[in-house]
Structure formats: C-alpha cells, structure tokens
Amino acid sequence: MTAPLVFVLSGPNLDRLGTREPEVYGSDTLDDVHSAVSREAGALGLLADCRQTNHEGEMVDWLHEAVDAGADVVINPGAWTHYSYAVRDACAIVTTSGRSLVEVHLSNPASREDFRRTSVVAPVATGTVAGFGLQSYLLALRALI
Numbered sequence: 001m002t003a004p005l006v007f008v009l010s011g012p013n014l015d016r017l018g019t020r021e022p023e024v025y026g027s028d029t030l031d032d033v034h035s036a037v038s039r040e041a042g043a044l045g046l047l048a049d050c051r052q053t054n055h056e057g058e059m060v061d062w063l064h065e066a067v068d069a070g071a072d073v074v075i076n077p078g079a080w081t082h083y084s085y086a087v088r089d090a091c092a093i094v095t096t097s098g099r100s101l102v103e104v105h106l107s108n109p110a111s112r113e114d115f116r117r118t119s120v121v122a123p124v125a126t127g128t129v130a131g132f133g134l135q136s137y138l139l140a141l142r143a144l145i
C-alpha cells in the first residue's frame with residue numbers, strides 16, 4: 001500500500017529562510033524545513049512532496065494538482081495569506097473536494113503588524129498552526145493524521 005500523499009507548499013520569500021529576519025522566522029533554512037518535514041512524514045506513514053514558489057499562479061497550479069492527485073495540503077502562503085483571493089479560492093477547491101488543508105506560519109501573525117492579522121485563507125482551511133517555527137509544519141502533519 002502506498003503512503004498517503006501530502007503536498008507541503010511554501011509561498012513567497014520563504015526560500016530566504018535562514019537569513020531573512022531570523023529574529024522573526026528563525027535560523028532554519030527551507031532545506032532544513034523540507035528535511036524535517038520529509039523525516040516526520042515518513043515517521044507518520046505519509047509521503048511529503050515539498051515545494052516553494054515566489055509565483056502566485058504556480059501556487060494555484062500546485063493546489064489544483066493536489067486535488068487531482070487526491071493529496072492533503074500543508075501550506076504556508078507567506079504574504080499571500082493576507083490578500084490573495086486567487087490562493088484562497090484554490091485552497092477552497094482543495095477543502096471542498098474533501099481533502100484537508102492546514103495553513104501554517106512560522107511566526108505568529110496575530111502578534112505582528114495589523115495587516116498580518118487578516119488571513120483570507122483561514123476561513124477555507126481545515127485549520128491553522130502558527131508561531132512555532134519549523135515545528136508549525138510538523139504539527140500540521142500530525143494534525144492531518
């Protein structure tokens with residue numbers, strides 16, 4: 001039997017983790033995040049497909065691909081969280097198709113600038129994990145099982 005597939009998707013500027021505002025986002029690089037996610041997914045009996053993009057349309061395409069593949073989704077939409085109705089609508093396609101989608105954030109956006117307190121994704125997500133650095137991604141995987 002093949003392990004259930006999970007798309008682990010990260011949005012804009014998250015390729016800069018490790019050097020980008022480490023006091024906010026921590027010192028782990030995206031490679032560190034993807035390695036930890038792959039390890040944890042294996043331990044949980046899941047198969048993680050980890051990707052990052054700075055391009056909104058590519059993220060929308062990947063969310064459609066997740067639906068077509070029957071995969072659940074862990075997504076850190078980065079700044080798109082706060083204003084992208086295109087990403088929000090694509091996330092809604094995932095959850096209305098019966099798959100789970102967990103929104104994750106390394107930082108706790110609720111404790112930061114006002115504009116970060118709005119998530120247009122949260123209302124269509126299955127749930128949200130925020131504020132635990134790299135662990136947010138791992139907790140999201142656990143939530144899926």
Ligand code: DHK
Nearest residue numbers: 013078079105106107109116
């Ligand atoms: C990542 C970003 O790039 C920000 O735009 C969000 C999120 C917060 C995070 O904490 O992972 O506001």
